Amino acid sequence: MIWVVLIPLVAxxxxxxxxxFLSERSRTPERLAIGGAFLQALVMIYIVMGVVSGNTDVQTGPWVLAEPIAGIPMAFHFETLSLLFALVASILWFATTLYAAGYMRAHGETRLPRFYCFLGVAISATLALAFSANLFTMFVFYELLTLSTWPLVVHTEDETARRGGRTYLGILIATSIGLFLPAIVWVYQLSGTVAFTSGGVIPAETSGAVLSVLLLMFVIGVGKSAVMPAHRWLPAAMVAPTPVSAFLHAVAVVKAGVFALTKIVVYIFGFSVSSELLAHWVIWLPAITILLASLVAMREDNLKRRLAYSTISQLSYIVLAVLLFSPEGTLAAGMHITMHAFAKITLFFAAGAILIASHCTRVSELDGMGRRMPLVFICLAIASLSVVGLPPTGGLWSKWFLGQSIVTSDYPGAWVLLGVILVSALLNSIYLLGIAVRAFVRPFAGNTTIKAVPRTMQAAMLIATGATLLLFLLPMPLYEWLSTLSWSTLSETIPAGRR
Structure with missing residues (x-):
């Protein structure tokens, strides 16, 4: 079933x-993208349901594509974390293509075949990264994801886009080549393998100092997780069309970063090293990022940049949970990857709809517009509630489990970390819910003409918003599925590196 990664490539x-052979007016690129995305989502749902139900017709791997280095093949497999990430990415890729079909035309964007082509390559790289059976395979598709999304970031090809693209590419390539790749080589030197293995592969005799430096190299080297100081690429990428911004924040790039870190902690370090790990200081990197990014978001008047700094903060919730080195922390991370994805894509969809309808890009321009665009701002308000962690949205549960994982951890500064989460939630409510409040409560300025939002954009917003509400009502299937994540029985037969 690994051929599922080829569906976007075929499209x-x-x-x-x-x-x-297509004219600029041809709808063929949109139809191919939407059709491929819909098929992709259906296949992933089938695979996940098959694995969860124990259907033996659905194989879980491993599959070896090639072995370019002796003992280190390019290999893939299915496991709970990878299936969750791939399922979320597939569903939201469909929503993104549906949204883009309306947005790109309404905004007068050109070069649509190229846009949808690179969008397909990027989601294919995302799926391949998700199913990677070792660090080598993960690194290859991590880099491919960076390269395939760069044309999307610079799609408009003006000077602002090029400047943002240089920052985007420069930081992500520098961190991956300078830190991520050397960390992978170091893991291989220490353990003789780069395979994702239950319990981790780092030898028990490895010193705490070495473990801490290695962990720091991964946390900063996986720059897509946007932990400060490797975060500037994310606001810079907001020069991209809004569907690309939504794609980067919810579907592919940033989620690929925190997903990669989660797998590295679980299957390379393992939880048993936490007693030897001097990571009690490393965990303060995401904690500081959570607060600083929230404070910057409060000062941003540009709507997309405010959402970008919100993402930086929310990603560090996931990194913090993972760095607790516990099953509870990993479960909370998986929950928040899911909940945040649906909420944040809704926020970007709403930002794009506001731009199309009114040409407004700043929060200060939105006074009274909630009564003129009720659907858009209701979706924005619901998504904001989810990011803050309030009912009736799925974000409540991910924040609940995150807080629970912190309180039950052995970390001596647990209550301080919990305080960071609570303060951040307050800041989140100010800079996100404040948008909806001014849109519905303040008087309309009356100097803005409101246009109709394309139906495909509205449909995409409703899909994402509906999922956010549904995850509040039905969190247990996701929780129970993540609870089946095995810490000790991941296949030991994966030919993903010398042991």
């Missing part, structure tokens, strides 16, 4: 092959 290849 991208068809788009590229047909593009010389």
């Amino acid at each position: 991208a290849a068809l788009t590229a092959g047909l593009s010389p």
Whole structure:
């Protein structure tokens, strides 16, 4: 079933092959993208349901694509974390393509075949990264994801886009080549393997100092997780069209970063090293990022940049949970990856709809617009509640389990970390819910003409918002599925590196 990663590539290849014969008005690129995304989502749902139900027709791997280095193959497999990430990415890729079909036309964007082609390559790289069976395979597709999303960031090809693209590419390449890759080599030197293995692969005799430095290299080196100081690429990437911003924040890039860190902690370090790990100082990197990014978001008037700094803060919730080195922390991370994805994509969808309808890009311009665009601002308000962690949204549960994992951890500064989360929640409510309040409560300025939002954009917003509400009502299936994540029985037969 690993061929599932090829579905977006096929759609991208068809788009590229047909593009010389298509006019600018042709809807073929959108139809191919939406069709491929819908098929992708259906196949992933089938795979997940098959694995969860124990259907033997659905194989879980491993699959070896090649072995470019002796003893280190490019290999793939299915496990709970990878299936969760791939399922969320597939569903939201469909929502993104549906949204883009309306947005790109309404905003007068050109070069649509190229746009949908790279969008397909990027989601394919995301899925391949999700199913990676070792660090080598993960690194290859991590880099491919960076390279395939860069054309999306600079899509408009003006000077602002090029400048943002340089920052985007420069930081992500520098951190991955300078820290992520050396960390992988170091793991191989220490353990003789780069395979994702239950219990981790780091030898028990490894010193705490070495473990701490290695962990720090991964936390900063996986720059897509946007932990400060490796965060500037994310606001810089907001020069991209709004569907790309939504894609980066909820579907692919940033979620790929925190997902990669989660797998590295669980299957490379393992939880048993926590007693030897001097990581009690490393965990303060995401804690500080949570607060600083929230404070910056409060000062941002540009709506997309405010959402970007919100994402930086929320990603560090996930990193903090993972660095607790506990099953409870990992479960909370998986919950928040899911809850935040649906909420944040809704916020970006709303920002794009506001731009299309009114050409407004600043929070200060939104006074009274809630009564003129009720659907958009209701969706924005619901998504904001989820990011803050309030009912009736799924974000409540991920914040609940995050707080629970902190309180039950052995970390001596647990209550301080819990205080960081609570203060951040207060800041989140100010800079996110404040948008909805001014849109519905303040008087309308009356100098803005409101246009209709394309139906495909509205449909995408409703899908994401509906999922956010549904996850509040039905959190237990996700919780129980994540609870089946095995800490000790991941296949030991994965040919993903010398042991």
